[in-house]
Amino acid sequence: MSVFITFEGGEGAGKTTVLQSVKEQLINQGYEVIATREPGGSVIAEKVRDVILNPDHTEMDERTEALLYAAARRQHLVETVTPKLDEGCIVLCDRFIDSSLVYQGVARGIGVEEVRQMNLFATGGLMPDLTCYVDIEPEVGLKRIEEHKGREYNRLDQEKIDFHLMVRDAYLTLAKQEPIRIQTIDGAQPLDEVVDRTMKVINHYLNKTNSR
Ligand code: TMP
Numbered sequence: 001m002s003v004f005i006t007f008e009g010g011e012g013a014g015k016t017t018v019l020q021s022v023k024e025q026l027i028n029q030g031y032e033v034i035a036t037r038e039p040g041g042s043v044i045a046e047k048v049r050d051v052i053l054n055p056d057h058t059e060m061d062e063r064t065e066a067l068l069y070a071a072a073r074r075q076h077l078v079e080t081v082t083p084k085l086d087e088g089c090i091v092l093c094d095r096f097i098d099s100s101l102v103y104q105g106v107a108r109g110i111g112v113e114e115v116r117q118m119n120l121f122a123t124g125g126l127m128p129d130l131t132c133y134v135d136i137e138p139e140v141g142l143k144r145i146e147e148h149k150g151r152e153y154n155r156l157d158q159e160k161i162d163f164h165l166m167v168r169d170a171y172l173t174l175a176k177q178e179p180i181r182i183q184t185i186d187g188a189q190p191l192d193e194v195v196d197r198t199m200k201v202i203n204h205y206l207n208k209t210n211s212r
Contacts, residue, residue: 012141037094106170138164
């Protein structure tokens with residue numbers, strides 16, 4: 001069964017850790033699963049990621065940034081996501097189009113509709129079947145990052161707290177607009193509970209789809 005599930009969240013929400021646990025549990029349930037990420041997930045797209053997130057690239061224009069994310073998305077989709085969906089896999093993707101709507105559309109101020117249109121060109125209209133949004137207050141998420149210095153530090157981590165507050169607000173707005181596709185999961189709970197809740201949401205979706 002091919003299903004495209006994306007994971008979204010602000011910095012330090014724990015979505016990447018949750019995604020890995022979800023992957024293991026779904027494999028144990030007998031599904032074919034791959035985990036991938038954006039920007040990245042293919043050789044070319046990982047190179048674009050390095051350009052976008054390089055802390056030295058302080059002069060990067062915001063539209064250039066939006067276009068690079070969309071370019072990386074296109075390449076990742078063509079090389080990785082679509083072939084795996086065609087094979088009947090569950091594809092778990094760490095970030096996708098909603099990240100661009102929120103970060104570039106709202107927080108960078110380009111405008112959600114402009115960024116959406118540009119991304120629809122990149123994706124040919126493919127949208128996730130299900131999106132797990134791991135919600136966390138930015139102060140809590142950023143503190144977690146401080147405490148786990150092992151994590152990659154990138155250009156966007158340097159943004160001020162206001163930027164991260166805008167990101168959270170924008171995610172909550174999107175989740176209100178698309179309450180079926182986007183399921184909000186409380187990321188402030190202990191990790192085991194966040195994983196359990198996410199698995200409930202995913203299994204509910206899979207059972208519903210299986211019984212159709
Ligand atoms: P990560 O921390 O989840 O690896 O994501 C890297 C950063 O890239 C994160 O700060 C969010 C940002 N990002 C965007 O701004 N727009 C996008 O479309 C994507 C996929 C990520």
